Every structure is written in C-alpha cells, then in structure tokens.
Amino acid sequence: MRASLALAWVTLKEGLRERAFLGIMIFAFLLLLASGAIADLSIGNVIKVTQDLGLATVSFTVLLLAFFMGTHLMAKDLDKRSIYMVLSKPIGRSHYIFGKYGGLTALVGLSTLLVSLFMLVTTFYFYKTTRLYTPPHVAWFKLMVASGFIFLEASLILAVSLFFSSFTSSALLALFLTLAVYIVGQSTHQVMEFVQGPLGKRTSPVVKALAKVAYYVFPDLSLLDLKTAAVHDLPMPPGDLLKAFLYTLIYISFLLIAASLIFKRREMK
Amino acid sequence: MRKATLTFHPPSLILVSLLLLLAPVIHMLHIHTTPIKSQTLSPLPRKEVAQISAMEFRPLLSDYYLVLVAQLYGGMKARLGKEEVMWMARALDLAASLDPYYTEPYYFAGNVIPWYGAVDTVIPILKRGIEYKKGDWRIPFYLGFIYFYFKKDPVKGAKYLSMATQNPHAPSYLPLLVARLYSEKGHYSAAIAYLEGLYRSTQDPKLKETIGKRLSALIIMDRLEKLGMEYKKRYGTFPRTPRDLVEAGLLNRVPRDPYGGRFFFKKDGTVWTTSSLRERKRPKAKGKKEKKKERSTGQ
Numbered sequence: 001m002r003a004s005l006a007l008a009w010v011t012l013k014e015g016l017r018e019r020a021f022l023g024i025m026i027f028a029f030l031l032l033l034a035s036g037a038i039a040d041l042s043i044g045n046v047i048k049v050t051q052d053l054g055l056a057t058v059s060f061t062v063l064l065l066a067f068f069m070g071t072h073l074m075a076k077d078l079d080k081r082s083i084y085m086v087l088s089k090p091i092g093r094s095h096y097i098f099g100k101y102g103g104l105t106a107l108v109g110l111s112t113l114l115v116s117l118f119m120l121v122t123t124f125y126f127y128k129t130t131r132l133y134t135p136p137h138v139a140w141f142k143l144m145v146a147s148g149f150i151f152l153e154a155s156l157i158l159a160v161s162l163f164f165s166s167f168t169s170s171a172l173l174a175l176f177l178t179l180a181v182y183i184v185g186q187s188t189h190q191v192m193e194f195v196q197g198p199l200g201k202r203t204s205p206v207v208k209a210l211a212k213v214a215y216y217v218f219p220d221l222s223l224l225d226l227k228t229a230a231v232h233d234l235p236m237p238p239g240d241l242l243k244a245f246l247y248t249l250i251y252i253s254f255l256l257i258a259a260s261l262i263f264k265r266r267e268m269k
Numbered sequence: 270m271r272k273a274t275l276t277f278h279p280p281s282l283i284l285v286s287l288l289l290l291l292a293p294v295i296h297m298l299h300i301h302t303t304p305i306k307s308q309t310l311s312p313l314p315r316k317e318v319a320q321i322s323a324m325e326f327r328p329l330l331s332d333y334y335l336v337l338v339a340q341l342y343g344g345m346k347a348r349l350g351k352e353e354v355m356w357m358a359r360a361l362d363l364a365a366s367l368d369p370y371y372t373e374p375y376y377f378a379g380n381v382i383p384w385y386g387a388v389d390t391v392i393p394i395l396k397r398g399i400e401y402k403k404g405d406w407r408i409p410f411y412l413g414f415i416y417f418y419f420k421k422d423p424v425k426g427a428k429y430l431s432m433a434t435q436n437p438h439a440p441s442y443l444p445l446l447v448a449r450l451y452s453e454k455g456h457y458s459a460a461i462a463y464l465e466g467l468y469r470s471t472q473d474p475k476l477k478e479t480i481g482k483r484l485s486a487l488i489i490m491d492r493l494e495k496l497g498m499e500y501k502k503r504y505g506t507f508p509r510t511p512r513d514l515v516e517a518g519l520l521n522r523v524p525r526d527p528y529g530g531r532f533f534f535k536k537d538g539t540v541w542t543t544s545s546l547r548e549r550k551r552p553k554a555k556g557k558k559e560k561k562k563e564r565s566t567g568q
C-alpha cells in the first residue's frame with residue numbers, strides 16, 4: 001500500500017512536470033476565456049452556449065490528459081528502462097499498476113478541479129455581464145456534479161489505457177485501442193436506441209447482435225454524460241447517479257485487476 | 270584579414286529561383302480564387318450520423334448548427350432563396366435533435382422559417398419540441414398558428430392553441446390572443462394578432478426587429494384590404510394600386526412598404542407587395558468590364 005502511494009506521488013509529480021500537461025491546461029484556459037465571445041455568435045440564450053462550451057472544454061481537456069498521460073507515462077517507464085529500477089525494489093507488479101493509476105487519477109482529478117473552477121468563474125462572469133431580457137437560470141450545483149462525472153469518465157479511460165499498456169509496449173497502439181474503446185463506449189447507447197427503434201426494422205440481425213455485444217462488453221460512457229442535464233437543469237435522481245458511480249467503480253476495478261494480472265505475466269525485455 | 274568569398278550552391282539556387290517563380294503564381298491564385306464557402310451551403314449530415322459521431326459533444330454541435338443558421342439568416346436575409354430556407358430548416362432540425370432541450374432552434378423554426386416556406390419541414394421539429402419542452406407554451410402556440418394560418422387546418426390549429434393556453438406557464442394575455450385569432454375574419458388579421466403576441470414575448474433583439482417589420486407591413490396590408498372593400502362598394506371593382514384609393518379620397522397618401530416594395534391589389538381584392546415581404550436585393554457593384562462597356566456605348 002505504502003509502495004503504491006509513493007509511486008502514485010512520483011507519477012503525479014512526473015505528470016505535472018510534463019510539457020503536454022502545461023500545454024493542455026493553457027489551451028483550456030484560453031478556450032474558456034474565449035467562450036463568451038464564441039457564444040455571442042449565437043442567438044437567444046447565449047449563457048446556455050457558454051455553459052456548453054465550458055463543460056465541453058472540461059471534458060475535452062481532461063479526456064486529452066487521460067488519453068495521453070495514461071499511455072505515455074507507462075510507455076516512458078518501459079522505454080527509458082526506469083521500470084527496472086522500480087521493480088528491482090520490493091514492489092510488486094500489481095502495486096506498480098495501482099500506484100501508476102493512483103498518480104494519474106490524482107493528476108486528472110487536479111486538472112478537472114482547476115478547469116472546472118475556471119469554467120464556473122467564466123460562466124459566472126458572462127452570466128453577470130451578458131444583458132438578456134430575462135436572465136437565464138444556471139444550475140451551479142448540477143454543473144459541478146457534471147464536472148465530477150467527467151472526472152469519473154476520465155478515470156475509467158485511464159483504467160482502459162493502463163489495461164492496454166499492460167500488454168503492449170507501443171504507446172501509440174495503446175492510445176489507439178483506448179480511443180477505440182472511448183468511441184464505442186460513447187456510441188453504444190445511441191446505436192442501441194436506433195437498433196431498437198423504427199430504424200431497427202431495416203437493420204440486419206448480424207448488426208443488431210454486434211450492437212448488443214458491444215453494448216454489454218464496452219463501458220457505457222453515456223451514463224456518465226450529465227452535461228445536457230446540468231445545462232438544462234433536468235432532474236438528476238440520486239439513485240441513478242449512485243448506480244452510474246458504482247458501475248464505473250466496478251468497471252475500473254475489473255480493468256485494474258485484469259491489467260495487474262497481465263502485467264505480472266509479462267516478460268520484460 | 271580574411272577575405273570574404275561568395276560561394277554558389279546549385280541546389281539552394283534552384284530552390285530560391287523556384288520560390289521566386291512560385292510567388293507570383295500564389296499571388297495570382299489568391300487574388301482570383303473566390304472562397305468556396307461563400308458559394309455553396311455546407312452539406313448537412315443525417316441526424317442519426319450526427320447523433321452518433323458527435324458523441325458527448327452533441328450540445329456543442331447543436332450550438333454550432335444554430336450559429337450557422339443565425340449567421341446565414343443575418344448575412345443573407347436579402348438573398349434567402351428556397352435552397353437556403355430548406356438548408357436552414359434542416360440545420361435547425363439537426364440542432365434540435367442533437368440537443369432536444371435547447372429552446373432556440375424551436376423558436377427560430379416556428380417564428381422565421383414558415384414565412385419563407387418549408388412549413389412541412391418545421392412541423393415535425395415543433396412536435397418534437399412539445400414532447401421534450403413540456404413547460405414551454407410557445408412551441409404549441411407556434412405549431413397551432415402554423416396549422417391555423419399556413420396549413421389552413423383550424424381543427425389541428427385549435428388543438429395546439431388550446432394546448433398552449435392550458436400550459437401553466439402561459440402568459441395571461443394568451444387566451445385573449447387566441448380568442449382574437451379565432452374571431453378575426455380578414456385575410457391578414459389572424460397573422461397580425463399572432464405577430465403582436467409574438468412581438469411581446471420575443472426577447473432576442475434581432476428576431477424582435479424582424480417580427481416588428483413584418484407586423485407593420487401586415488398592418489398596412491390589412492388596412493389596404495379593408496379600404497379596397499370600401500372602394501369596391503363605391504365603384505364596383507377592386508382598386509389596382511393604393512394610388513386609386515388616394516384618388517378616391519379613401520387614403521391620404523400611398524403607404525410605404527417597410528421591405529422597400531410597392532403594394533398592389535390582386536384581382537380577388539387581396540393585397541400583396543412586389544417585395545414579397547422579403548428584404549430587397551441590393552444591386553451588385555458593377556465590375557470594371559461592365560462600367561467600360563457602359564461608357565463605350567454611351568449609356
């Protein structure tokens with residue numbers, strides 16, 4: 001446990017020192033600053049557009065970090081042979097996986113916190129300064145909940161990237177595989193809706209079966225997308241939120257256990 | 270002291286001369302190429318494709334399509350043809366299906382598009398809006414008016430108008446407005462009553478201006494139509510232009526069309542305008558060739 005925590009701390013520091021981290025954060029802040037001007041191009045409720053842009057920036061930034069840091073930091077350890085130094089110490093391989101995941105999650109969590117705070121500040125600024133006939137209602141708490149679920153999604157993506165990194169030595173391959181899981185995970189719910197709806201009558205049984213398999217095997221990331229609900233102040237039943245949270249937690253645990261089992265059997269060249 | 274010498278490096282020389290040769294070509298192409306974007310409307314994806322490929326960024330894509338519509342409407346008001354109106358209706362449908370809780374695509378679809386045609390494209394969009402935005406009285410109100418006025422289907426119109434009045438969020442003046450819609454017998458009276466209500470409830474200044482302009486045109490046309498009836502009673506025929514009304518002493522002066530056209534009477538006594546209630550096209554700036562031709566022919 002202590003070894004995993006120490007490794008997590010080192011990973012967090014290493015991640016914070018990465019230039020990519022700084023670049024992604026600067027990009028996020030600039031985008032948030034520009035959100036008011038971009039929203040002004042629209043008509044009517046421009047604060048809704050500001051909120052959409054804000055939450056999309058949080059999501060995009062945090063996911064970008066999860067994709068790149070998740071695959072890059074482990075591949076760097078393997079590439080620079082620093083993994084041997086770590087594994088030569090009395091640290092189990094599963095501790096390495098859990099420690100790495102802990103550090104990366106902390107890095108992503110910290111970024112989510114920073115970008116979300118900035119998103120809330122900019123939204124508040126535009127909310128106060130934009131002149132609309134009737135000031136729109138902004139569900140501040142729900143915006144925070146939506147940001148929290150973006151962090152959960154990124155944590156799941158991190159677990160997926162570590163899972164793929166546990167058996168591939170190429171960071172690029174791990175990145176593409178993680179990206180594929182993300183795309184499938186984002187679309188399965190919608191595809192299932194189409195397949196079960198009127199469009200399903202024209203769909204072949206093979207495609208239907210494939211969609212069903214993908215729906216049950218890949219993580220359903222649409223469960224963690226609360227952006228629309230937060231922006232339109234739609235109800236967020238606590239029971240559903242708890243179920244989505246537990247679903248993610250179990251999925252992450254499954255992936256990390258699988259990753260450490262594979263990593264234990266991996267031959268280091 | 271070392272003497273400075275000039276050395277010739279053939280590959281670099283070839284590259285420099287190639288660059289010098291290319292520079293005027295690039296400049297010529299830059300000057301004479303019209304941006305493709307301004308020539309054509311960007312193709313729109315199918316709803317299902319957009320919904321799947323936008324993933325968790327659906328609301329953002331919805332905002333994007335609404336911005337495109339707003340920009341096209343703002344920039345091309347004068348040149349809005351059938352193609353542009355259909356494109357706007359499809360883009361609004363996309364925006365509404367990507368974020369079905371977003372109010373503005375429904376408002377724009379209900380307020381603006383039917384006046385330019387594409388009524389049938391707007392109806393399913395507004396029906397979807399009623400499904401998702403249950404607390405919004407405006408969407409059934411727009412749909413009711415579309416059935417009532419554009420589709421000439423008072424039964425369906427009444428269904429949606431009563432749905433709007435029964436909405437707990439409906440303003441207090443709405444039942445009166447709907448009652449006026451039913452009672453008005455004139456050609457334009459129902460539209461005037463509707464637009465008056467719309468003008469009061471619209472917040473967006475750009476849309477308010479558009480509605481206000483249309484409203485003032487319709488008020489003039491409605492008055493002209495009523496005076497035309499009076500003229501027919503006196504002379505047995507409908508007038509041909511508002512000038513006939515002035516000459517008959519029914520009108521002080523010929524009214525001005527806010528859209529820049531001229532009002533005229535159709536054979537059945539209804540009033541229409543040469544502007545078709547659309548912004549007048551600005552004449553294109555004459556090119557050098559045309560000016561030269563004019564000068565040479567002495568025009």
